Amino acid sequence: MIMHGYVVRRLSLGLAQIVLVTALVFALTEALPGDAAVVLAGDAPDPGRVARLRHELGLTGSAAERYTGWLLGVLRGDLGTSMIAGRPVAAFIAESGPPTAQLAAITLLLLVPLAVAGGVAAAVRPGRALDRVISGTSVALYAVPEFALAIVLGAVFALRLGWLPPTAIGAGGDLLADPAVLVLPVLVLLARPICSISRLVRGGMIDALGSGYAAHARRLGLAPRRVRWAHALPNAVTPAVQQLARTTDWLLGGVITVEAVFVVPGLGSALTGAVAARDVPVILALALLFAATTVTVNLLADIAAYRLAPRSDGAG
């Protein structure tokens, strides 16, 4: 019952946040020099042609009018039409969504077990060799930015050794049809989240394994493995769940650097393209999508955390 009211409250707050984000993004695109008419007019813009294009694209009204128009359209379920490609924005997203979603799903599927296993393995004997190796590696790896890792991995495994394709060009929308193109992007996407989440799991596990209930479970004759996975771990993962939400959000937003380096035709690429072309309907639709993802994923994580910590009575 408490949960129910909490979800409703959070969802309505989330809705307000989404509207605010799109308004902010719209204001920022307004502040950018030039607009879609200038982009379409090409290299030698003739003022008369630009004005005509503006009129055709509906860029003549005031900013407030155009934003409200877009918002009303969204409420009717109409995301508008791309100014550059002339196609409906919904089709645009349906095309660039799947590659990003596939990358994110595969990354998450590998991330959760690996990060949890790494964190638990390090926590079993904190300060010993295995912990030092895992902790040292994860701190070092975390310090490497995505773009650097992407370029280095691409240079070594694709260009020098030729084991893997350097980019996803030619794979089209369905990356799963050609799994080899996924390997390098997924590796890059995994690198930093695996470090942060395994560190959090390790910290939680060290506390949980040192707790009275873990000691008591061992006293009651339960196997160390059971104690580790069934008794300590549920207490240890709460902070990691929150971090995982942030990671999921980040992945579903289409990681721009990774998509750019490996030429993945995903949401991140779509966003950079749309900003360059001042394609406002596409930018707004993507902002809407990313904001909605953020709100949903974080709400889910909070519900999961609440379930994992039954003592935190009342979620408000």
Added chain:
Amino acid sequence: MIRVDALTAAAGGRTLVGGVTFALPAGQVLALVGPSGSGKTTIGRALLREHAPGVVLSGTVEVTGRVGYLPQHPASVLNPVRRVGGVLREIARQAARTTSAAGAAGTSGAGRRETPGRPVAHRPWLRSAGARRTREIAESLVVTALGQAALPGPAELARRFPHQLSGGQQQRLVLAQALLRSPSVIVADEPTTGQDPVTKHQITRLLRLLANQGMAVVLLTHDFDVVEEIADRIMVLGDGRVAEHGPAGEVLARPRHPHTRRLLAARPPARPDTGDVRTRPATARSWSAPAPDGPDRLAVAGLTARHRSAPVISDVSLRLPAGHCLAVLGRSGDGKTTLARCIAGLHRPAAGTVLLDGRPLAPALVRRSRAELARVQYVFQDAHASFDPHRPVAAQVSRTAVRLRGLGAGEAGREALALLDRLGLPAATTARRPGALSGGELRRAALARALLAAPDVLICDEITAGLDTVTQASVLDLLDELRRDGLALLLISHDMGVATRLADRVGVLSGGRLEPLDPSTDVTPRHPPSGGPAARRLRTSGSDAHAPGTHHKEDTS
């Protein structure tokens, strides 16, 4: 069953236990008695082959069979995120596997060698039948153990989380977990601490019963009532050394060591019969009747509170003038702590108001001003959980004065040390982290922390639980002195002895309603705040009101 020879424990140059030797045959109950910090818990844990970090043990400890352990704080050994039933079944399955494996080995004759205790499930050809059998055995083991521990059946309990049980139920749950493994030795560390008389009696009787069935029971306690009831032998400890060791009757009747005599002399007053507080007749007199004596410092009107949707207390009203003490008794799970938490702003009541000097207090703590926070202070039942494990105790205690009274760090520190010292906690002890202090020591530190806020209303949840008799008397004396200086005290307790000693009025919370314990106990306060100690004797209807504890107090004042 147990043989301990020259057991010594030291930590950082401090000797915790110095050369303790004893043996305990099956079927006997040994009580280890001594003030907090005298090494009882260290000895108990040594029987489990455990020790606190930094403690070095030497000497020999021999124990036959498995050891079941009842720790001092049941909440600390129950996994907060696992449901009760799941954990019980898991322990039972483990126990059942070893049992059925041993059974299989027994019936298969001597020709086949089986590793005893090897899980059946590891032999694939037996898996399905074995697993089913294991599950059946486990289910019945759980039912039996819950029954033995006087808990309701799995149907009612299994889906709950430990925090949804009362302190008494948690203790019995830990006992049920231990019984699942059919132990031959039970080490019980203050098992009756903070339990209501009925539960206490149940646990005590149960431990005796287990001893009669052939288990050796080691009982670490302060409570001479329990010792008197079930102990066969008593070992009195002082500063980690054995002061006296002998048959229970002899030690209690003719204590030879002055230390034992001091502990016995400080026993709280003999308790009126509180076998079942529910059967006490309720009277028509309402708790909301105006207190006869001055304005109310604290007033509660029509308070109703729920946990989720389950009602816990309903329509509770009470009035508490400055300089008075109200004790609220009741069984575990009857909502005493919930009432206290509502007053302190830790639990949002469904209805009703809490007034401080006639002004309503916000139901949520975060909405109360800092002054209001300082004025209503709370000493929690679980002292361990109420301290940050990573910072020295003294630093945490003095923080109250900095935060709630705006003192400088230096001044707050001096005040804290003085108060802690007064409560019998020297600076060397409180400079350590909470983990290094005993339960009784932490409880006093928690009291000091609350008092440093200079509160007008002090809520004490089981303040004397886990304290030895001498310390208990000194804590009660301090509270009494503060009460006479105008502190309004709300005492949550199971302990009738404590209630009659300190309280002006005693209420019983039963079935969610607060009722006067007894018309003649609910006497009008016989003393204004400035009244002398001689006026403080309680006129209860029972004949046992003039108890030894009262004399002790007069001596000290």
